[in-house]
Amino acid sequence: MLHDLLAVASGSLVGFTLGLIGGGGSILAVPLLVYVVGVPSPHVAIGTSAIAVAASAAINLAGHARAQTVKWPCALVFAASGIVGAALGAQLGKMVDGARLLALFGVLMVVIGVLMLKPRRGGSNPDVKLDAQSVTTLLPWLIGGGLVVGALSGFFGIGGGFVIVPGLIAATAMPLINAIGSSLVSVTAFGATTAASYAWSGLVDWPLALMFIAGGAVGGFAGTWLARHLSGHKNALSRVFSGIVIAVGLYVIARSAIG
Numbered sequence: 001m002l003h004d005l006l007a008v009a010s011g012s013l014v015g016f017t018l019g020l021i022g023g024g025g026s027i028l029a030v031p032l033l034v035y036v037v038g039v040p041s042p043h044v045a046i047g048t049s050a051i052a053v054a055a056s057a058a059i060n061l062a063g064h065a066r067a068q069t070v071k072w073p074c075a076l077v078f079a080a081s082g083i084v085g086a087a088l089g090a091q092l093g094k095m096v097d098g099a100r101l102l103a104l105f106g107v108l109m110v111v112i113g114v115l116m117l118k119p120r121r122g123g124s125n126p127d128v129k130l131d132a133q134s135v136t137t138l139l140p141w142l143i144g145g146g147l148v149v150g151a152l153s154g155f156f157g158i159g160g161g162f163v164i165v166p167g168l169i170a171a172t173a174m175p176l177i178n179a180i181g182s183s184l185v186s187v188t189a190f191g192a193t194t195a196a197s198y199a200w201s202g203l204v205d206w207p208l209a210l211m212f213i214a215g216g217a218v219g220g221f222a223g224t225w226l227a228r229h230l231s232g233h234k235n236a237l238s239r240v241f242s243g244i245v246i247a248v249g250l251y252v253i254a255r256s257a258i259g
Contacts, residue, residue, distance in 0.1 A: 006037045007208050011052060011215025018056060018216075019223025020230075020237060026053045026159040027112055029212070030105060031248050035255075037208070042098040042105075044205055046157030047198025051209040053159045054191025056216050057184045064181035073130035074172050075182035077139065078146040078164070079189040085150025086190040090197035093155040103256035105156055109249025112162055116242035119235065122176030123169045141171035146186065153190035154197070161187050 010032035017028065029049035030042070039045045064070050093101060130138050145167040153160040164183040168174060174182070198204050230237065 003037065004211055007211040008215035010036050011212035012219030012222075013215075014052065014212075015056060015216030015219030015221075016223040017219075017241060018060070019220040019225075020227050026056070026161075027109055027245055028248065029053065030102075030157060031109075031252055033208075033212075034102070039205065039208070041203070042102050043094060043198070043203045046093065046101075047195060047201075047203040048205045048209045048212065050157045050191045050194035050198060051204065052212045052216055053157070054188050054195055055213045056220065057159055057161075057187035057191060059217070059220070061181075061184035061188055064184055067181070069177050069181035070185065071128065071130075071172070071174055071178050071182045072185075074128070074138065074142060074168065074174070075185040077130060077142045078168060078171075078182070079186040081143040081146030082150030082153070082186050083189050083193050085147040085152075086154035086193040087197060089151035089154025090157075090194045091154075092151075093157070094198070094201060094203070099256050101156075103253055106249045106252030106256060108152075108156055108158075109252065110246050113242045113244075113246035113249060115162060116238060116245065120165065120176055121169075122179060123173030124175075125173040126175050126178070128172045128174045138172055145171050149186070150190050150193075153187075154194045157194050157198075159187040160190060 010029075013032065014026060014029050018026070026049070029052060030045045033039045033045040033049055034042060039048070061070070096104075128134070128138075130142070149160050149163050149167055152158070152163065161180075161183050164186050165176070165179045168179040168182055169176070195204065
């Protein structure tokens with residue numbers, strides 16, 4: 001019973017963070033599953049969290065699609081190439097020792113926490129689209145960026161939104177709101193690819209994943225509600241959260257070093 005409550009509570013925290021500041025919450029999923037819920041295998045934690053990441057991203061993508069903020073051609077090319085990277089990254093991640101994988105995950109958390117301290121800026125081309133005229137310019141960047149980010153996502157079982165968003169802006173100069181909406185196509189695809197790879201190897205705890213997703217839905221609703229009331233403080237909230245991510249990352253590294 002306690003195990004189930006911890007799973008729902010952990011999922012709620014991830015969903016709450018995603019709803020409150022629009023990203024970053026999934027980076028906490030693996031540490032929460034390992035150190036709070038008590039999942040003994042880092043590989044099972046990664047496989048299980050990947051399902052929750054994909055489900056959360058799909059829910060948010062539906063909202064952005066209704067608001068027409070998704071640049072579909074760019075998003076689909078980035079996601080398609082990223083699926084290849086995610087499949088390769090997941091396969092490589094399963095080959096790495098669990099303790100070493102957690103240590104590397106801690107390093108990634110510190111890096112992402114530092115990157116989150118920088119304000120996110122959008123591009124200046126709201127009319128960008130992938131067509132016959134722009135294909136030679138945009139396609140190499142979209143494919144290359146997708147492969148790299150997808151590989152990281154698959155290896156660590158994260159959504160990768162904080163890397164995908166600047167990657168899309170760098171490749172296409174699209175505005176921030178379009179990059180956020182378009183990134184969710186990739187986050188959904190990468191999460192599903194990673195989850196499928198781990199599930200094929202029997203490294204997913206399905207009942208736990210469902211409880212984590214249920215908690216995330218409740219937490220996401222609460223986070224979105226609070227975000228509307230604290231809209232003027234989003235930068236401060238992001239800085240606080242980045243500090244938490246860095247601290248948790250250092251904790252994960254220390255625990256892995258101690259063994």
